[in-house]
Amino acid sequence: MYSEHGYxxxxxKGIKIGDRVRVKRKDGLVVEGILLxxxxxxxxxxxxxxxxxxxxxxxxxxxxxxxxxVKKEEVSLKGEAGSPAVMPLIEKTELxxxxxxxxxxxxxxxxxxxxxxxxxxxxPAFSSEEILxxxxxxxxxxxxxxxxxMNILSxxxxxxxxxxxxxxxxxxxxxxxxxxxxxxxxxTMGYTAAALSFAFQKLxxxxxxxxxxxSSDRPSSDSALNLVAxxxxxxxxxxxxxxxxxxxxxxxxxxxxxxGTRVRKMHTSRRDxxxxxxxxxxxxxYPFEQKIELLKEPLRKRREEELEAKIKFEKxxxxxxFYPGMEPEIIDFLVDRGYRGIVIEGTGLGHVGxxxxxxxxxxxxxxxxxxxxxxxxxxxxxxNVYSTGRKLLSIGVIPxxxxxxxxxxxxxxxVLANTEDKKDAENLMQRNLVGEIxxxxxxxxxxxxxx
Amino acid sequence: MYSEHGYxxxxxKGIKIGDRVRVKRKDGLVVEGILLxxxxxxxxxxxxxxxxxxxxxxxxxxxxxxxxxVKKEEVSLKGEAGSPAVMPLIEKTELxxxxxxxxxxxxxxxxxxxxxxxxxxxxPAFSSEEILxxxxxxxxxxxxxxxxxMNILSxxxxxxxxxxxxxxxxxxxxxxxxxxxxxxxxxTMGYTAAALSFAFQKLxxxxxxxxxxxSSDRPSSDSALNLVAxxxxxxxxxxxxxxxxxxxxxxxxxxxxxxGTRVRKMHTSRRDxxxxxxxxxxxxxYPFEQKIELLKEPLRKRREEELEAKIKFEKxxxxxxFYPGMEPEIIDFLVDRGYRGIVIEGTGLGHVGxxxxxxxxxxxxxxxxxxxxxxxxxxxxxxNVYSTGRKLLSIGVIPxxxxxxxxxxxxxxxVLANTEDKKDAENLMQRNLVGEIxxxxxxxxxxxxxx
Numbered sequence: 031m032y033s034e035h036g037y038x039x040x041x042x043k044g045i046k047i048g049d050r051v052r053v054k055r056k057d058g059l060v061v062e063g064i065l066l067x068x069x070x071x072x073x074x075x076x077x078x079x080x081x082x083x084x085x086x087x088x089x090x091x092x093x094x095x096x097x098x099x100v101k102k103e104e105v106s107l108k109g110e111a112g113s114p115a116v117m118p119l120i121e122k123t124e125l126x127x128x129x130x131x132x133x134x135x136x137x138x139x140x141x142x143x144x145x146x147x148x149x150x151x152x153x154p155a156f157s158s159e160e161i162l163x164x165x166x167x168x169x170x171x172x173x174x175x176x177x178x179x180m181n182i183l184s185x186x187x188x189x190x191x192x193x194x195x196x197x198x199x200x201x202x203x204x205x206x207x208x209x210x211x212x213x214x215x216x217x218t219m220g221y222t223a224a225a226l227s228f229a230f231q232k233l234x235x236x237x238x239x240x241x242x243x244x245s246s247d248r249p250s251s252d253s254a255l256n257l258v259a260x261x262x263x264x265x266x267x268x269x270x271x272x273x274x275x276x277x278x279x280x281x282x283x284x285x286x287x288x289x290g291t292r293v294r295k296m297h298t299s300r301r302d303x304x305x306x307x308x309x310x311x312x313x314x315x316y317p318f319e320q321k322i323e324l325l326k327e328p329l330r331k332r333r334e335e336e337l338e339a340k341i342k343f344e345k346x347x348x349x350x351x352f353y354p355g356m357e358p359e360i361i362d363f364l365v366d367r368g369y370r371g372i373v374i375e376g377t378g379l380g381h382v383g384x385x386x387x388x389x390x391x392x393x394x395x396x397x398x399x400x401x402x403x404x405x406x407x408x409x410x411x412x413x414n415v416y417s418t419g420r421k422l423l424s425i426g427v428i429p430x431x432x433x434x435x436x437x438x439x440x441x442x443x444x445v446l447a448n449t450e451d452k453k454d455a456e457n458l459m460q461r462n463l464v465g466e467i468x469x470x471x472x473x474x475x476x477x478x479x480x481x
Numbered sequence: 482m483y484s485e486h487g488y489x490x491x492x493x494k495g496i497k498i499g500d501r502v503r504v505k506r507k508d509g510l511v512v513e514g515i516l517l518x519x520x521x522x523x524x525x526x527x528x529x530x531x532x533x534x535x536x537x538x539x540x541x542x543x544x545x546x547x548x549x550x551v552k553k554e555e556v557s558l559k560g561e562a563g564s565p566a567v568m569p570l571i572e573k574t575e576l577x578x579x580x581x582x583x584x585x586x587x588x589x590x591x592x593x594x595x596x597x598x599x600x601x602x603x604x605p606a607f608s609s610e611e612i613l614x615x616x617x618x619x620x621x622x623x624x625x626x627x628x629x630x631m632n633i634l635s636x637x638x639x640x641x642x643x644x645x646x647x648x649x650x651x652x653x654x655x656x657x658x659x660x661x662x663x664x665x666x667x668x669t670m671g672y673t674a675a676a677l678s679f680a681f682q683k684l685x686x687x688x689x690x691x692x693x694x695x696s697s698d699r700p701s702s703d704s705a706l707n708l709v710a711x712x713x714x715x716x717x718x719x720x721x722x723x724x725x726x727x728x729x730x731x732x733x734x735x736x737x738x739x740x741g742t743r744v745r746k747m748h749t750s751r752r753d754x755x756x757x758x759x760x761x762x763x764x765x766x767y768p769f770e771q772k773i774e775l776l777k778e779p780l781r782k783r784r785e786e787e788l789e790a791k792i793k794f795e796k797x798x799x800x801x802x803f804y805p806g807m808e809p810e811i812i813d814f815l816v817d818r819g820y821r822g823i824v825i826e827g828t829g830l831g832h833v834g835x836x837x838x839x840x841x842x843x844x845x846x847x848x849x850x851x852x853x854x855x856x857x858x859x860x861x862x863x864x865n866v867y868s869t870g871r872k873l874l875s876i877g878v879i880p881x882x883x884x885x886x887x888x889x890x891x892x893x894x895x896v897l898a899n900t901e902d903k904k905d906a907e908n909l910m911q912r913n914l915v916g917e918i919x920x921x922x923x924x925x926x927x928x929x930x931x932x
Contacts, residue, residue, distance in 0.1 A: 409749025
């Protein structure tokens with residue numbers, strides 16, 4: 031995986047991936063850590079070393095004056111779970127002769143991006159094949175069939191693209207594949223993962239979304255390890271669910287497997303931006319140990335069910351965030367434009383200002399399904415506590431339970447495309463279909479702020 | 482503070498607030514813990530006992546068959562910082578003869594609410610005077626002037642109410658008061674706190690918002706301790722900022738002081754729902770120890786500056802959350818209705834779908850100020866990384882840095898009401914005025930999910 035000078039330098043010294051090395055650079059900098067597989071295709075040959083701090087550093091080969099294998103000095107580890115100081119890398123020989131078959135579908139986004147050197151901006155460009163070439167570890171885990179089906183930034187995703195992706199995923203599953211990976215931009219990955227969760231409520235194999243918060247040109251890129259973890263899940267996980275696999279903490283120790291209906295991008299740039307909200311993640315993946323650790327009971331086991339696909343989404347659905355002073359005409363505008371569903375991101379337990387009550391009543395009388403969620407993100411809607419909630423219930427607003435606003439939006443789009451009757455639609459919105467409603471919150475589902 | 486039977490029962494036994502008691506109920510239940518001040522005005526006399534678990538339990542006096550003072554059995558505390566097993570309560574004698582003067586302004590919300598027994602719903606009803614009667618501890622800390630200026634649920638707050646509250650707060654400050662408390666519903670408390678932060682950029686004393694997540698009828702109510710902590714801050718804090726004081730964790734160990742521009746209600750119902758985002762809180766308050774611990778440098782010290790009030794907000798400002806498939810006409814609708822400002826809650830580093838670029842260009846050409854924030858909540862806008870961001874910058878969209886979408890909305894409303902020139906407005910949006918933009922994020926500002 032290290033070509034050109036990088037490979038020559040390493041092989042001339044008998045150094046291989048996973049060795050602990052000490053590297054001295056021309057400018058005097060000395061770096062010690064584990065030699066990682068090369069994550070990026072950059073113009074200058076570069077090696078990547080994982081420091082004991084967990085951070086990866088890239089060193090250009092032409093700046094190296096010395097590199098050698100060293101032993102780790104003893105340090106007390108004080109039981110830091112999940113972050114062994116030296117992690118074994120994947121050994122090709124450990125794997126069985128017949129590997130699972132996994133499809134990687136490229137849709138665009140950072141995980142398949144490169145820098146435009148003229149402007150300095152990142153633009154999607156690589157095909158899935160090229161990703162595979164850049165991260166050969168995935169080939170040790172599974173036989174890969176890669177296909178780039180579109181190349182769009184995820185902010186340009188929409189219900190039509192969800193359907194397009196869904197149809198291709200269904201085609202692969204029907205062909206008998208062991209797992210499907212969808213490389214997707216991170217901005218709206220949660221929405222698309224929710225969409226396919228509702229579209230594939232019966233599913234024989236895992237459907238795994240994966241993305242990257244840092245482009246593969248950067249030493250701190252998460253793309254290679256996320257893809258390795260996603261491949262492990264697609265090829266070997268015991269469950270058959272639509273999930274998102276991304277870094278679980280800033281270092282490379284583990285990735286988390288999030289249910290598609292419960293996951294949210296919670297940070298603009300951190301590698302551990304993706305988090306499960308109002309539930310715990312489905313599993314942890316230790317990529318270097320090739321280990322998948324279940325954290326909760328899956329909805330479906332692998333090969334338990336045949337595929338049942340309902341890949342249709344209603345486009346006339348809106349997600350509207352309420353704020354103090356919001357003018358009610360926005361609701362009228364949506365009703366007049368023929369919207370069939372509105373998800374409100376209200377305040378607290380599920381409230382909006384009084385000025386919205388009449389327009390919402392009119393919307394519901396015009397057969398619009400209105401669902402209430404909360405802008406607090408965490409917690410559950412309860413419209414029985416305060417008078418505003420009771421008013422909203424009385425005009426027919428549907429409480430969105432503990433659904434994420436984004437998931438409720440996607441669900442309503444799916445429900446309205448697959449149900450004729452309004453009452454059925456309202457009932458479906460209140461029923462847990464694929465983990466989007468969690469009846470019981472343990473204390474650990476709320477994060478901690480540590481000061 | 483225990484009237485009627487409650488007081489008689491306690492005084493006949495020589496028991497006072499802060500004693501460790503063992504209470505036996507008619508039904509055989511035995512409860513041991515610290516006798517707390519009574520938090521609620523309920524129809525039946527009730528005592529409140531804080532269990533060692535941190536939970537408060539209310540016991541109706543007419544169900545008690547025995548109550549006596551006990552000594553705590555030795556248990557190893559294992560250094561649980563901030564939660565001493567036995568907490569001294571406020572002693573009247575500890576306080577100086579001349580107390581600070583604090584105004585409590587009631588605006589409505591749970592902190593001033595009671596159950597409607599007919600319907601079971603909670604409705605605002607108590608005046609600030611009644612709160613004061615229910616929580617006499619605040620009277621030990623400061624001389625109180627209470628005034629109920631409105632009685633509305635906070636989902637009905639709007640920029641006009643912000644101005645009304647602001648004018649009354651200014652009046653109190655000009656009269657020379659030592660601190661102002663605003664009792665406010667929690668749903669939109671963050672928005673109003675941000676509004677007054679921008680309105681009072683020079684300020685001689687603290688302006689403290691306080692609310693309650695659980696109504697005062699419930700043994701688990703947080704209203705009394707939040708009010709005690711808010712009074713400590715208003716009367717004694719060394720800083721002069723607009724802040725929110727609420728529970729810092731589910732137990733009663735400490736409250737957090739959040740800067741008004743950085744605070745967000747992050748949970749529908751938890752007592753520790755309010756959290757500082759993209760920064761650390763200003764201070765911790767230990768109510769039983771009457772201690773305020775600063776966590777960071779304040780913007781302004783007490784009595785350092787004279788009041789400078791600019792209490793005006795533009796109503797024609799909208800907060801619009803983007804979602805995949807969003808129709809662009811919503812932007813045109815706002816422009817056509819004469820909106821002067823739009824805050825977008827975009828995806829990731831600050832993106833929207835391509836379909837919104839043209840309507841946003843038209844908005845900006847029509848002198849609308851458009852500001853970008855992120856629905857990830859955590860992190861910072863960076864529109865230089867991807868092509869969509871660069872397009873948005875080129876048409877004149879203002880990056881909202883690490884501002885909360887809600888704070889950016891309030892700020893834009895304030896800026897447009899107080900600035901004639903569009904360029905000035907755009908510059909102000911990118912300048913840190915009162916802590917709403919934090920140039921440096923430490924690792925601790927992102928919460929941890931523990932699995």
